[in-house]
Amino acid sequence: MILRRSNDERIPPGQHLTRGWPVLHEGPIPRFDPATWRFRCFGLVEREIEWTWDEFTSFPRTQLTSDFHCVTAWSKLDNTWEGVPFREIYARADVSPAATHALVHAPFGYSANLPLDALLDDDVVFAFTHDGKPLEPKHGGPMRLVVPKRYAWKSVKWADGIEFLDHNERGFWEVRGYHNDAFPFEEQRYSWQEA
Amino acid sequence: MPGDPAAVWSLIQRADELIKYASNRDERAAYAQARAALTEAEILIPELDEPQRVRFTEQIALRRGDLDRYDPAS
Numbered sequence: 001m002i003l004r005r006s007n008d009e010r011i012p013p014g015q016h017l018t019r020g021w022p023v024l025h026e027g028p029i030p031r032f033d034p035a036t037w038r039f040r041c042f043g044l045v046e047r048e049i050e051w052t053w054d055e056f057t058s059f060p061r062t063q064l065t066s067d068f069h070c071v072t073a074w075s076k077l078d079n080t081w082e083g084v085p086f087r088e089i090y091a092r093a094d095v096s097p098a099a100t101h102a103l104v105h106a107p108f109g110y111s112a113n114l115p116l117d118a119l120l121d122d123d124v125v126f127a128f129t130h131d132g133k134p135l136e137p138k139h140g141g142p143m144r145l146v147v148p149k150r151y152a153w154k155s156v157k158w159a160d161g162i163e164f165l166d167h168n169e170r171g172f173w174e175v176r177g178y179h180n181d182a183f184p185f186e187e188q189r190y191s192w193q194e195a
Numbered sequence: 196m197p198g199d200p201a202a203v204w205s206l207i208q209r210a211d212e213l214i215k216y217a218s219n220r221d222e223r224a225a226y227a228q229a230r231a232a233l234t235e236a237e238i239l240i241p242e243l244d245e246p247q248r249v250r251f252t253e254q255i256a257l258r259r260g261d262l263d264r265y266d267p268a269s
Contacts, residue, residue: 024215027265072212108264138218177207177254190204 010067011075012184018074023138026172027108030158032142040161041089043103044096056143057128059084059092066123066148068155069184081146083127086119089162099164103171104145104156112154112171113180114147116164123148126159151182151189198242203251206236210258214265226266233258 011017034053042048063082069075095116102119103111118124127146128135135141140157147154153173174180179188188194210232217225233255240248240255 022216023219025218026215026261029218072215176211176257177204 007077010077012069013187014189015069015073015075015184018076021076021139022070022072022074024070024072025138025140025157026110029137030107032137032158038160040105041093041095041164042161043163043165044099045164046094046096049093053142056084056126059088061085061128062125064123064125066146068146068148068152071151071153071178071182071189075184079146080129080131081125081127082129082132083125083143083146085122086124086126086145087122089126090116090120093162093164095164096166098166101165101168103163103165103169104154104159105161105163106156106158107160110156110158110172111163112145112156113169113174114150114154115168118147118150121147121149149183151179151184153178154182197244198239200243200247200251203236203239203243203247206232206239207251207254207258210236214258214261217265223266226262229258230262 007017037053039051039056040048041050061082062085063080065078065080067075067077068079099116101113101115103113104119105111123146125146126143128141128143130139135144140155140159143159145154145156145159168180170180174191177191179190180194181188210229213225213229213232217229236251237255240251243251
């Protein structure tokens with residue numbers, strides 16, 4: 001028997017369903033050039049590593065469907081993403097056992113922080129497609145992180161690197177007064193809610 | 196009587212939303228409105244207690260720095 005939650009149960013408090021897919025991001029949309037694009041793993045790794053676009057897109061892929069919740073109060077259900085699971089990156093990055101957290105980086109100084117445990121969840125993916133179509137630049141294409149269990153600012157658009165850390169360092173929005181954990185069903189929107 | 200930190204945060208959030216949704220409209224106009232919202236927030240800051248004054252002054256400075264990077268010509 002498959003138990004499926006109703007839409008009402010899938011929409012966190014303070015959220016409403018969106019019909020489309022609103023476009024929001026900090027700063028300009030970066031230009032993508034597959035010849036010069038690099039994805040860098042650094043910080044607490046045995047050796048820094050950089051992958052080209054061809055290398056990154058050759059890693060094993062998965063497809064999964066998940067809901068997406070933006071802190072600006074819209075939710076979008078049943079998104080199908082295809083891409084490289086975070087676990088595949090972690091397995092190739094030669095990460096030090098001392099690492100407990102990571103900052104996922106993007107151009108123009110954007111970043112978001114997460115515990116490694118959260119990133120290693122089986123629904124976390126660096127996605128190239130959304131609902132079967134290549135991810136548009138305005139939605140983070142050609143590749144974005146997707147972390148469905150957190151508010152969407154943690155799902156870093158145009159991700160281009162991971163910094164592995166032995167502590168929880170706040171990212172772009174977390175420094176600007178937004179919640180370090182960002183669980184939608186606990187409505188963890190702002191830093192003043194943190195214990 | 197101390198000022199209302201919620202009113203200051205609300206204006207900062209207004210600036211955040213203007214910046215985040217700027218690409219859907221006239222970006223420069225959105226950035227100008229975001230700067231105006233931050234200026235409104237700054238006007239309320241002297242009424243707050245000391246820790247809140249420090250906190251919100253830092254938050255506004257971060258956003259002004261972001262706007263200077265995204266819209267350097269303004």
